[in-house]
Amino acid sequence: MEKWKKPLALGAIGALLILGGCSMFGSKKETLTKEQQDNVVKRIVKDYDIQSIEFTQFSQDRKTGTYLLNIKINGSSKLETTLPFRNLERLNNDSDSIGLNPVDNFEHIERKQSLEKIDISKIKVTYLEE
Structure with a gap:
């Protein structure tokens, strides 16, 4: 009986490790x-004068649950930033403003007055997965 305890315990630990690994890497x-990305563009254009925006990465921080959206403005590596969102529903509206940080990097493209009417047809947008 004693000789079975050790292999049984090791087998149980191995099974738990395999299940834990599957749940960690198995998520979609x-x-x-595209509509959510367009909403982000509209919210940025409202307060910043931009010609192009590239969505470079989207992920979720597993520890905090926060969604992180990486963007590049006007093709400049100096105008790259990460936008945090607590939930995806925040990306379903196009009316709120989005502030870009660090402020010093983006103040030269910040509008003096927010736009009332927003048209993104002339903005070059590179979407995720393109």
């Missing part, structure tokens, strides 16, 4: 719809 990759 997060992504955003």
Whole structure:
């Protein structure tokens, strides 16, 4: 009986490790719809004068649950930033403003007055998964 305890315990630990690994790597990759990405563009254009925006990465921090959206403005590596969102529903509206940080990097493209009417047809947008 004693000789079975050790292999049984090791087997149970191995099974738990395998199940834990599957749950960690088995989740689906997060992504955003084109409409949600357009909403982000509209919210940025409202307060910043931009010609292009590239969505470079979207992920979720597993510890905090926060969604992180990486963007590059006007093709400049100096105008790269990460936008945090607590939940995806925040990306379903196009009316709120989005502040870009660090402020010093983006103040030269910040508008003096927010736009009332927003048209993104002239903005070059590179969407995720393109």
